[in-house]
Amino acid sequence: MSEASNAPQPDTKALVDIYRRMVRIERNDDAILSTIRKGRLQMPYYSARGQEVIPATVSHFLTDEDQICTIYRGIQDMVAKDMPLKPLWAEIAGRVDGTCKGKGGPMHLTHPETGVMVTTGIVGSSMPIANGLAWAAQLDGSKRVVIAYFGDGASNIGAFHEAMNLAGLWKLPVIFVCPNNRYAEHTSFEKGTAVDKISKRAVGYGMPGFTIDGNDPFEMYAHVATAIDRARAGEGPTLLECNTFRFMGHVLGDDMKYMPEGELAKAKENDPLPAFRQKLLDDGHATEAQLEEMTQQIEQEVAAAREFGMASEVPSADELRRDVFEQEMSA
Amino acid sequence: MSEASNAPQPDTKALVDIYRRMVRIERNDDAILSTIRKGRLQMPYYSARGQEVIPATVSHFLTDEDQICTIYRGIQDMVAKDMPLKPLWAEIAGRVDGTCKGKGGPMHLTHPETGVMVTTGIVGSSMPIANGLAWAAQLDGSKRVVIAYFGDGASNIGAFHEAMNLAGLWKLPVIFVCPNNRYAEHTSFEKGTAVDKISKRAVGYGMPGFTIDGNDPFEMYAHVATAIDRARAGEGPTLLECNTFRFMGHVLGDDMKYMPEGELAKAKENDPLPAFRQKLLDDGHATEAQLEEMTQQIEQEVAAAREFGMASEVPSADELRRDVFEQEMSA
């Protein structure tokens, strides 16, 4: 859906900030992939390579007060939200300095200080909980907003429906952000979804819904700005369906045989990272040197985080008795 | 939604048949109410008084091969479908000659011979199962259709969403019939639903959806005819939202204090039974005498059924071991 010319437009600072978040996502993803491939990390890994624009643009508008609920394919959402990388790495390595002391792992990463409230492995479940966080914001009289990330496949599960209806009804300050990467595990969007655009479902919940090119930072910027303004103003939720693609398939190791010949190659032609980089240079928003320096800083941050994470200690079995309840369980 | 003039129109035979089914529903409902009030039946009773046009019109188009899945407020759907009343009465009385040997009761009445496949007490659950019956019809290459009845409140639960999407996707021969009686227990439609018309949700499932005056047999006739033709032709499901009202409230004994002053009285002005009767007479489709005779026959049938049901024996405790599995459980 293309926007009128009075749609919010990003300035240079915003564009560079979005690009920075994208690079942080991509460099971190690359480091995770190589560490797993070297056999130094064991974990099911759901890369979001190719989808960077979406959380990068969304997070540009968020403060630490604002909260997100995300999914197993959610590390990009946390990294975009400037969650510190050291405890992230310690967590994916299953170590005591991890955000969750190694108990949650990549599928349950949590970091309330930066607003990362829930990471879930159950399709659809980020949405009902995001509503609750948004309800609290509403009751607090706060301006904070909540982002519920979920996949295109998740739009066919019951929790989506119940959450959308309640959010619409209660005018909750929540934005439902769906990176539509055309696949749910190995099942294509068309094989699982009886409508051509998920955004069309918004009408059934009394909220605005848009289908956006999720690889286009400008289009994303305009829609996210509007949705967040709406939410902060107490006008209720918005559904943003952001078209994109997962370059690495569902989970690391996916052979992607289920994809039609050429589909991946074609999607990769639309890789948002090099394209956006070029755009920044072409339009004079940044110089090669600036972007290079930014990338190097990020690489250093990632490298340090990886080192920190891998050096952290393995948790002791006593941890099984802690955090089940506030009070430690007896041995 | 008003229909074009080439919409299917009922002839005299159809109109009288629909009226007969309405009277059968109403006379049976009346007998149940009076029997409970006399203390001769113990059961939670969810009267559908006021909603008769909907199942009467739907059932006009159905054969015994066609199937329905209905809900706790479903006796009208069975009676409209010409389920025999004797085993119905024995069941609501909890007796051995009941359709379910007294084990299911009014909330789980079942009678496969007339296509009454499921009666459920769980909001929303009629729909996913109706899909399965419709899937079987599709695999069989049969022309039979399945009706999933559900309430307006049920349109906000997850099962609705999942079932609608699957039906749309698989083009199942199922018609989703929602008597929108404006209330879910004590909560008004508006307080529970973020959209003004449930039919607007159909677009999200790639199926046609209509909001109809569910008390108008002519409008109902046109839409049901089209939906059933569509389903029998393999073109997929339809959502029919049929506006109506429950005159007796949620469950027998409901004081309806939650309703705004005058709402019930206003709804009763639109009682479909006397209005339709008058219309049949006015337009010469039937005479007073004919309708009187029909009513008397129905009253006799209901009276005989009641007598039969109340005279049937109480089941023995051994029944607890039967029908859990095909093989009887050991004592």
Added chain:
Amino acid sequence: MSTTKMHAIQGVNAALHQAMAEDEKVLVLGEDIADPEGGGITGAAQGLSTKFGDRVRSTPISEQAIVGAAIGAAMAGYKPVAEIMLMNFTTVAMDMIFNHAAKLRFMSGGQTSVPIVIRTLTGAGWQTAGQHADHLEGWFAHAAGIKVVAPSSPADYKGLMLSCIQDPDPCIFIESAGTMFIPSEVDDDQGPIPLGKARIVQEGTDVTLVTWSSQCIRAQMALEGFAEAGVSVELIDLRTISPWDRETVLASAQKTGRVLIAHEAVRDFGPGAEIAATINEELFGKLKAPVRRLGAPKCPVPFAKALEDAYIVQPADMIAAVKGLMS
């Protein structure tokens, strides 16, 4: 000390009023829960929305959304009490309860917590048949990270509800049909009753009878029968099923040497099995008779009154079982 005679649900109502007045973070939500809608199916929330306004919200029929909203609000500092109208409907919200509410503290390494209460009604006796009356406390007791509370007396309804609301972790609070009919006196200043502590309803020396919820009421109806049979029964109301009060139960079992467990849930793979297995393990060789269990047969709750009566463990069944233990 002044007391008021009340029913179980009035105990819940009193607790909710008190908790909402004392702590502005307490919220109440559920189907029909606000006053315009009648304060919930049993009226347990009556008066709350009138007094506390927007902190009390009627919801759509969307149990996943209800529990999800409670979880999220709890993570943000609130203490929501969510009504799932009937326990059988927890099945449509089971992901939210089991995979999220109960696990988020652990999975987050203690960074987040979910202090919610899920109130839910159940129990046979009202001829609501197969989908409205199951006692599923065994499922929740098997789950890590959630407390399971099932009171029997009006005072316990109030005191245990107060504790559930204060508890820093999720609790499921079971309100059972069989406990609804006998009003009793409740102290006007009845405060929180600790979770995980059983109540000895009657002391005795021959047989320990472990019950809770509706079966504690039926056990009280059997007390005379026990006495007539000349058996001194120590009746324990477990009150909290998870974590359960092993100490009280084991001490009593050690004293009497004979144990009967009676619950409304299905007997097979039911919560009574854990208690029986534990007693046997801890008191091996010290019991005078095998631990016996009474529970529902393994079938859905039937509709016909005669079948429903046969389905429920009755006081007479307890009397027979107690006699059996003595012989």
Added chain:
Amino acid sequence: MSTTKMHAIQGVNAALHQAMAEDEKVLVLGEDIADPEGGGITGAAQGLSTKFGDRVRSTPISEQAIVGAAIGAAMAGYKPVAEIMLMNFTTVAMDMIFNHAAKLRFMSGGQTSVPIVIRTLTGAGWQTAGQHADHLEGWFAHAAGIKVVAPSSPADYKGLMLSCIQDPDPCIFIESAGTMFIPSEVDDDQGPIPLGKARIVQEGTDVTLVTWSSQCIRAQMALEGFAEAGVSVELIDLRTISPWDRETVLASAQKTGRVLIAHEAVRDFGPGAEIAATINEELFGKLKAPVRRLGAPKCPVPFAKALEDAYIVQPADMIAAVKGLMS
């Protein structure tokens, strides 16, 4: 007789191929289940859609719709095998399974039946953490109207799956991570293996070890350790959890006088409790030691490898427990 060496999932695959070829009413559905999508998460359905076309359908991520479709088709004469990708996801379909599939025969007084199989994968060991690895057989075993099957060997995977498909009632078929790694020979004409019958993996005289699924595999890894400790262990693979083979277990317990039960599910209020309680009841005074149970601690499945290892009952734990029973 010719045999083929295969893994557990290949046993399932062989059963599905055979059943679909023999009975055209057999259907298969689930997420990613058709061949273009890879035949399901483990490939258990590979080749089926290519051979049997439209009888095999990939579905949206809609577990309620999946189970609902299976139920409806089953009521109309089909025999659907539905995959719920992981056992934790049964929580989003629990209403369909518990309130409908398991109850419709009873509630309809036998007029309808629901011969479906729900295949579901679970088990710790893959570091999938809190929401992907729970063993919930205890919940289903507590439910009336559904059979619970949890094989450990490739041959049993095939034979029990064939029986589940033929069974006139709903079955849940649990495929556990811990059983996936050791291939073994399966008769090419391996037919249905009756439900409700345990398998004695090894005869013994000192201790009866009751296990199933992944823990039967780990118990086999402990066999040498038992022998080294000089304890003769009778190892029973229960295979069907509900209805369970009381006769075989009780006969063995009577013979050995000592019983250890080990399962992957959480120990508290777990399925082992029912078995322990029953043995104690039936063999009161005849046992040489209290029945012991090993199961997971009461916490969600943790992520870190060291914690996951500590969470799972290991062969060494069984050896220690067996020694404990002898002393």
